[in-house]
Amino acid sequence: MSATTAATLPVSQIEGGPVVRGPRRPTPAKRAGRGVLYVVLALAAAAVLLPFVWMVISSLKTNNDVFTVPIQWIPDPFVWNNYVEIWQKSDMTTWIKNTLILSVSVTFLQVLTGSFAAYGFSKVRFAGRDALFLIYVATIAVPWQAYMIPQFVMLSKIGLSNTLWAILALQTFGAFGVFLMKQFFETVPEELSEAARIDGLSEYGIWRRIMIPLSVPAIASLTLITFTNTWNDYLGPLIYLRSPDLWTLQLGLKTFIGQYNADYALIMTGSVISVLPIAIIFLAGQRYFIEGIATSGLKG
Template identity: 75%
Template sequence: MATDVTPAVGYRRPPRKLSDPVKKVLGYGALIVAAALIMMPFVWMIISSLKTNNQVFTIPVQWIPDPVVWRNYLDIWTASDMSTWLQNTLILSVTVTFLQVLTGSFAAYGFSKVVFPGRDVLFLAYVGTMAVPWQAFMIPQFIIMSNIGLNNTLWAIIALQAFGAFAVFLMRQYFVSIPESLSEAARIDGMSEYGIWWRIIMPLSVPAIASLTLLTFVNTWNDYLGPLIYLRSPELRTIQLGLQTFIGQYDAEHALIMTGSVLSIIPVAVIFLLGQRFFVEGIATTGVKG
């Protein structure tokens, strides 16, 4: 007996869903396009550093330099004080990063593993300082640095950035995910709080430490306003101040300006590539309470 399978009037077939391979292809395609758009300015900067001045702003853009001017990477050292700028920036970035990881992790241990009255309130008050813009207390900080004689020294930047609320927040959120049973077992065995922090908590927090190291290093390396306010001597200029001065003096040397910009991002790129895996892991697991 035949069965009538004619669909009823007004019936609509449900729309076909895209298969998983098609979704993946579309997703990867969108990511490739987005990555290309993001990387295009950096690629153009690197290519421009290998051109002559007249070729930098040609229209249409000349993506393949002809000829390739490798000498720009030699001339930039003689035309500017690049070695001093990189040295000062490296000193500040490494010192500030080390101190923020040290002080941030130590304070985070107290806020996460040590019980004392008012701990949570104090932590919220301290983290709340991140909501206050730096411009609000920039002048009082400058007056303090002037009174103690740290203006126009690298110590001014180091003293102001050695402690950070964000560092405490990031490390504390990761420390909370570490089981408390480990700390309790160490206390039963007679280990001090300093020993628990250094020998147990810190080795288990490598992803968070890597994330904080990367973020702090990049922020300090790219800082412009802080050095502009506190560092006035030419021999104390950082890479950002130095490049700004170089642009003012050699505003027509576009190829050399691009060369200096490329040199300024190489350390940041190397740090990011070395710590990318730990950075992603630390950001993904921070805030997940175990």
């Protein structure tokens, strides 16, 4: 076969050449099925987002226009003053400050203690390790309502009731965080830890200098989950925080709704203020969150 002829033939037809097949085009049935799937997903996303969109729109309406029939999707006029008025009628600054203090502190402590305990359960060998981990993780199945009263009595006796320290003591240690981080740590090759020990690193140094940098997706997932749960927590602050200057955003909004139960526009405004920080944080960290949940860590 001449060079000219070979140049005009596909690789699969050249004698001795590898068989190379081009990408398969999807059949019409597959394309139709994929199109239907996209439509279904778009409708599901719209159904999930619709209440949030309606809440944001209602926060910019006058009180009488919130429940108009048919729904007025474009406010006329836009009442931006609602976001100023709710600050004047409520102690929103204190509520947000307390919620931020608790959310940031609990998230930091859970990531710190969860990752440290997970390292011990996954990379340090000691007697009874697996049994202890199984017992610890089993506490996830126990509902908080089962031990809520004795826990309240215990914290009240040591003087933590009606303080932010009570919420910190309740949520600093979480079995879910330990479980999530352990599953990720176990995918990190053991050779890395062994090499670090040979080089003279302590167990703490291995955790800080090797495991933590490799587990950014898992840490991001745990951070988002913990921050969201703490920010939206209502029952814990309701039980332990009785002073108005300690109320979180969820407690404050509940009280505000009780005082202004007919002022629907302001209620929607407060709801937007409550949801917006979580939405922004999730959108900013969704890439790491999906990576940490969908993968099992470093392969090697």
